Amino acid sequence: MGVSGSKKSTTVRADRRRAARRRRAALQLALVRTRLAALQAVSPRRAASLALDLWCTPPDGAGRRRDDRTIPGRLTTVTTDAGARVVVETWAAAGGGGEERARHDGGPTASGSRAGAGVVYLTHGWGGWRGQLGAFVEPLRAAGYRVVAFDAPSHGDAGPGRLGPRRSTMPELADALAAVVREHGDATAVVAHSLGTATTVLAVRDGLPVERLVLVAAIADVLGELDGFADLLGLSRPTRELLRGLLSDVAGRPLAELDVRETLRTHPVPPALVVHDRADKEVPYPVGAALAAAWPEGELLTTQGLGHHRLLRDPEVVRAVVDYVTPVRPAEPVEHDLARRGA
Template structure:
């Protein structure tokens, strides 16, 4: 498959993360119970990204409305008219990351719908999790009906998959740079905050007690086995420092009909804006379209 060589994105570590990284090892030495609580708190804590001028320009082009979901005001955006596509951003992501998708699909006569996850963008809250994200998707679907395709980046892809295990509202799903292996997620978080796996028992117990499910049951490689008749496209970058190349492999093993595309040099986030990825998404959609109602009838109240 063709691969695109570009410079891998460089990341700056925010001050708050530097403080957390300094603090974690010290707290672990004092009390694993306390560090376990810290682990849970920061695992679900969202550090809201600012809305810059480029983001604002894109968002201002959309029809906007606020929906009250699970007690939070959730900001929803709609670009264009026609058959609907749902775009779901990832953890500490932005709706504006889908700018190339929005440009392409609206030009082709589709409506693009997206929303800010809890604690992101203009939506309320400051902590969230995968289960809550999937619940938002299901509520958005109640508002707009079925979608021609759902596109999710990173956690947004897994949340979309989880939602589809509960209700089949689209026959096509594209997951971009989505983690599929629970241990990789935990290990990656440990590296980010400079914590150790000594905190895992507390964390896993908390998830079971508070969310009512085993943490590993949220693995994409397990969830994908629970969907049927969904045309799945996976996109991964070989230079992603957050999601290893093992992830598309296990997804393909769990769902053999899935199609996989690779890019190089884009990393975890820039892949969403890559034109070849957008083109692959459009080809995936138009290969054999579903028959859902045009969106102009569903957003008349916006």
């Protein structure tokens, strides 16, 4: 079947916009590399400070502002221990509107969880926001769960982080999740995307109560990501070492603690479903496959042609995630493979 003229024209315009964005990004990168090369020749510390600022600045891509919510939830805010304002959106379990109102009028039960259905939390990635995971909301509600999504500091509709507007850190995102869970009850599950997977694991390392995790397009080697960032900017060895020191100071902890694999070696973790696409250009598929293999009680769901973001709205992926967080489970971990064209 032929492609209509209007559809073809729309596709061509979209391709041109993407090409223009790539050209602008390449030019900006060249300018930054030139500036850093000159700066680190005279002051590696100032160069490291600039690199830190770039590392702590979430991207502002149009794809990361996609909104897949079908209905709005109830908006509230929570404040992290560091004083950052986090925007929270909640949905009652299907047919549970009265319970949702009562929940907001009362506090946690004696056990720390709230009465009613289990709670599933949706955690966005670096530069993302709560609307990106909106496709999970209605299926989870239909399965009997309350759903809680949030915007971390300097993301979406949230307030600025400790470093100021449009600046944040991994520990800050982990602290935001912990603050939201304290307010809304222990987690039946957390569904996390991209860097949100690493920040969720960091929160688990710090004691987050959660029964199981779903890690979509997971990042496991944060220090490797930092090395790749330094390579991209052309940082010298002295500048890299200074950058690591500055980042550790900002994080308030050793950088090794940010690494998912380090947490697997040193801390207990709940069962996890790792969802990764073979065509993911942001986080290569072998990263997810290796993470699932290393994870105690880990399962791997492999997809084809969905890339890094379309996973979040693919009906088969959403169905598999809902099935995973539902209590009836197979006795042994299994590996799945969903081969399909991109949605």
